[in-house]
Amino acid sequence: MTDKLAWIDEELNTLKETGFYNNIPTMDSPQGPSVIINGKQVLNFCANNYLGLANHPRLVQAASEAMQKFGIGPGAVRSIAGTLSLHVQLEKRMAAFKRVEDAITFQSGFTANGATIPALVGKEDVIFSDELNHASIIDGSRLSGAKILRFKHADVEDFERVVMEAQGTYRRGLMITDGVFSMDGDYAPLDKLVEVSKKYDLMTMVDDAHGEGVLGEGGRGIVDHFKLHGQVDVEVGTFSKAFGVVGGVVAGNAKIVEWLRQRGRPFLFSSAVTVPDVAACLASVDLLEESTELVDRLWTNARFFQEEMRKLGFDTGHTQTPITPVMLGDVQLAREFSRKLFEEGIFAGALGFPTVPKGKARIRVMISAAHSQDHLEQALDAFERVGKQLGKGG
Numbered sequence: 175m176t177d178k179l180a181w182i183d184e185e186l187n188t189l190k191e192t193g194f195y196n197n198i199p200t201m202d203s204p205q206g207p208s209v210i211i212n213g214k215q216v217l218n219f220c221a222n223n224y225l226g227l228a229n230h231p232r233l234v235q236a237a238s239e240a241m242q243k244f245g246i247g248p249g250a251v252r253s254i255a256g257t258l259s260l261h262v263q264l265e266k267r268m269a270a271f272k273r274v275e276d277a278i279t280f281q282s283g284f285t286a287n288g289a290t291i292p293a294l295v296g297k298e299d300v301i302f303s304d305e306l307n308h309a310s311i312i313d314g315s316r317l318s319g320a321k322i323l324r325f326k327h328a329d330v331e332d333f334e335r336v337v338m339e340a341q342g343t344y345r346r347g348l349m350i351t352d353g354v355f356s357m358d359g360d361y362a363p364l365d366k367l368v369e370v371s372k373k374y375d376l377m378t379m380v381d382d383a384h385g386e387g388v389l390g391e392g393g394r395g396i397v398d399h400f401k402l403h404g405q406v407d408v409e410v411g412t413f414s415k416a417f418g419v420v421g422g423v424v425a426g427n428a429k430i431v432e433w434l435r436q437r438g439r440p441f442l443f444s445s446a447v448t449v450p451d452v453a454a455c456l457a458s459v460d461l462l463e464e465s466t467e468l469v470d471r472l473w474t475n476a477r478f479f480q481e482e483m484r485k486l487g488f489d490t491g492h493t494q495t496p497i498t499p500v501m502l503g504d505v506q507l508a509r510e511f512s513r514k515l516f517e518e519g520i521f522a523g524a525l526g527f528p529t530v531p532k533g534k535a536r537i538r539v540m541i542s543a544a545h546s547q548d549h550l551e552q553a554l555d556a557f558e559r560v561g562k563q564l565g566k567g568g
């Protein structure tokens with residue numbers, strides 16, 4: 175008898191032979207600046223935990239208190255019996271935080287894209303999409319059945335060229351871009367993209383997963399950074415990065431949010447996040463609204479680290495945010511560099527093709543407000559030592 179799943183062995187072997195097999199690190203400690211990975215205590219420069227909220231005592235306390243009052247599971251999809259007052263409260267708080275009309279929450283940022291895009295466009299429509307948009311935007315776009323037209327990364331002129339060429343070929347048009355691009359740490363020229371979109375009557379959508387808690391006043395995100403409140407129809411966000419929890423959110427135009435309550439498929443056919451999640455998200459919003467201290471510290475840490483890395487002779491690409499790519503070029507070199515850093519007690523991952531273009535392999539260093547000055551200096555020392563060993567840096 176032949177093994178009908180033998181093809182999986184072959185595929186997995188190919189991944190291993192070509193170096194694309196994912197060895198998944200396991201953490202045996204709370205998420206924080208110092209963690210235990212594969213049994214070893216290391217400083218964590220891999221997480222999206224920008225503000226150190228993933229293990230914040232206020233979030234833990236809020237989650238425990240809510241569980242005493244509401245239990246754990248939502249018990250049904252949102253539209254039937256699974257909407258708790260906590261969910262509604264979080265949506266009101268997010269709309270206010272983002273300074274927009276309304277908001278709706280989802281199970282994840284990934285799901286928020288899968289819910290929103292097919293609700294806005296279909297077969298007769300067109301999506302204008304930055305070529306480096308996140309996988310969840312790409313999947314949501316495919317799911318919609320709309321024609322997908324790509325424009326060059328963060329290139330407003332190319333965007334307008336693509337829009338002009340498509341004139342007269344579609345019913346509705348939707349411009350979609352990531353806010354912050356997570357591989358390079360640069361952000362979309364959202365003001366200019368919105369300007370062109372207005373000229374051609376396009377709906378506008380930004381996925382601000384890496385911008386929330388980072389950009390804008392007190393971490394209100396990219397729309398706030400550019401002061402575009404009310405001009406971007408859909409702002410997708412996640413609670414899994416700076417907010418330190420899990421869940422997705424769509425904030426923006428009230429009409430669109432209402433439409434998603436009626437037609438967002440993951441909202442209608444999949445249960446919501448649990449009680450402790452929602453309560454912890456509410457505590458995150460509280461913390462962000464009370465003080466800009468964590469966001470300020472994130473930026474102070476990022477500026478310090480990036481300046482010192484440049485002084486050491488490392489190329490940090492064209493980042494505009496705390497995401498710090500350390501460009502190494504060759505993928506084997508990047509992997510070796512990451513392995514040696516780990517031996518030195520620094521956890522920072524290597525990224526290679528197909529995650530980033532060929533020949534642009536790098537280590538990506540994720541800076542957090544939770545890092546102390548000492549943590550940052552330990553990382554800099556490790557980069558300097560490993561750089562000398564491998565002939566990189568100054």
Ligand SMILES: *Cc1c(COP(=O)(O)O)cnc(C)c1O
Nearest residue numbers: 282283284308310381383412414
């Ligand atoms: C991380 C990320 C997501 C997915 O968010 P989750 O809440 O973890 O599902 C979606 N879009 C972008 C741009 C992201 O960076």
